Amino acid sequence: MEGMGIPDRGASPLVRDSGSGDDRADLESLLAHVARGDQAAFEVVYDRMAGPVFGLICKVVRDPAQSEEVAQEVLLEVWRSASRFDPSRGSATTWIMMIAHRRAVDRVRSATAETLRNERSAAAAMPAVPDEVAETVETNLDRERVRRCLDALTDTQRESITLAYYGGYTYREVSGLLNVALGTIKTRIRDGLIRMRDCMGVTW
Amino acid sequence: MKLLSHDLHTLSGAYAVDALDPAEREKFERHMNRCQECSHEVRGLQATATGLAMSAAQVPPPELKRRVLTAAARTRQLPPVSEHRAVVQRRRPQWMPRLAVAVGAAGMAVVIALGITLARTQNELDSARAQQHALAAVLNSPGATMLSARTTLGGSATIVVSRQLREVIFTSEGLPALPGKKVYQLWLMAPHHIVSAGLLPQPANGRMPPVLASGLLAGDKIGVTVEPAGGTAQPTTSPIVVIPTAS
DSSP states (O other): OTTSOOOOOOSOOOOOTTSOOHHHHHHHHHHHHHHTTOHHHHHHHHHHHHHHHHHHHHHHHOOHHHHHHHHHHHHHHHHHTGGGOOGGGSOHHHHHHHHHHHHHHHHHHSGGGHHHHHHHHHHHHSOOOOSSOOOOHHHHHHHHHHHHHHHTSOHHHHHHHHHHHTTOOOHHHHHHHHTOOHHHHHHHHHHHHHHHHHHHTOOO | OOOOHHHHHTTHHHHHTTOSOHHHHHHHHHHHHHOHHHHHHHHHHHHHHHHHHHTTOOOOOHHHHHHHHHHHHTSOOOOOHHHHHHHHHHHHHHHHHHHHHHHOSSSHHHHHHHHHHHOOSHHHHHHHHHHHHHHHHHHHSTTOEEEEEEOTTSSEEEEEEETTTTEEEEEEESOOOOSTTOEEEEEEEETTEEEEEEEOOOOBTTBOOOEEEEOOOTTOEEEEEEESTTOOSSOOSOOSEEEESOO
């Protein structure tokens, strides 16, 4: 990494969309290096993002072996399509985590994953538990902030968002699971996210 | 179901957490392209969802790193999207007829198009188009040859080999979806040396999007095995198909 002038901070930043923090600039410029085929830069991106990518996929997919497989696909996709990252549409962290979430969701929605579905609804309702996480002061604070903002939602908003996001259910499926009208679920997810956005101080 | 513009707008939250089915997602994306307010809101909500994502972080398995870095070193990167669009527009009329001459009416064009039809979002579509471009380069390269073989699990595997680019396109038709956590893994097989060319996508309804593998050497055979989730460093089962790249 010498000569690139990009420090490896180790710990993963949370959401930096709201500010022009150093972490954000780092990951973005790293991606620009990756887009030009810089494997050393990709290794730094890996060290920074593999934990969040793997953790999110585990949360949605549940099965560790399948999660690992999806995580590998996602991280390779980051390498392949780094040139497609458009900083005007969101932070690098958001771009990577969106790829991870979509792939995870695609996996659980595919027919072969049918057996996993029964286990998902119960698991999704649980708050994010840092089972085996490398805890740092920074990630603890970030995690705490997200949890606080999640707790600030109404029970029904929180339930709808966690089922959709961590459970990988469509809002139609959430509506069926909770036996609540489709329009109501749609509104709960949107209102809940807006409330979280304001609580977390995300401005984009 | 008919959705009014207002209804569409309130799907921003469900869209941001990937909770729309494919048809609605497409409809919302079309709407968002015309609605600046919506796309602004969606970006804020996607950044919010990133908070939920990051708070689930876990230490990844240690061996994942080597696998990802090794795979990356073997994987061709996509060109930037703007350049690529212009190129595809220009090239498409040229390579389609040439493809027909080079590889015959074996349905390869259908296979290439499949990558596009499987794409559901703009990102996937961009990615599929870029892949199509990379595939077209192989198909267009002088002396590209196509070979097919039956697999022991039924269905057929087809490769298009470009010795000039040292690349091979692999696709299959009629392969069964694998039970449990098994995956199909693609191999470049030299007489005394076998290297992984990556995991194949799970077939959906017997169809599999085409995969591009690089680093082909003269005399390599292309093989596929069934392996445990995540793949293996070397094959652990007998190949279900082996296709020589040289005749």
